[in-house]
Amino acid sequence: MDAEAAKLIGAGLASIPLAGAGVGLGLIFGNFLSGAFRNPSAAAANQPTMLLAFALTEFTGLLGFAIAMIILYTF
Template sequence: MEEAARYIGAGLAGTALIGAGIGIGSIFSKYLEGALRNPSAAASQQTNLLLGFALCEATGLFGFVLAMIILFV
């Protein structure tokens, strides 16, 4: 019973990866839309692009690490 609960908890923690994937795709698509509309402003927004990417990726990694901790500890 405890093992089944562990697998369920790890699966739920792994759903953070879905949100991270959606967030990263959204960030890059909006950046490309904006860069194609106004190419001169694209360079000034690159820092915001990388910061948003890093925050989304960190959320996914935290979920992955949490899932691994639930499974193996």
């Protein structure tokens, strides 16, 4: 296979983690909201934790993005 084509395919494959990150983010925000609607008074206190979870989950997706960029531009 042509190396250029392989690179592009690899970069495309490396963007698959975005799907997982999307699911994870949906779970985090959905669960936070369902908890927050049940007990709105406790919602504000848990917001930093929620954002931390959001950041950590997003990071996994961004790793895929970073790998795609590295495949595309450094090799």
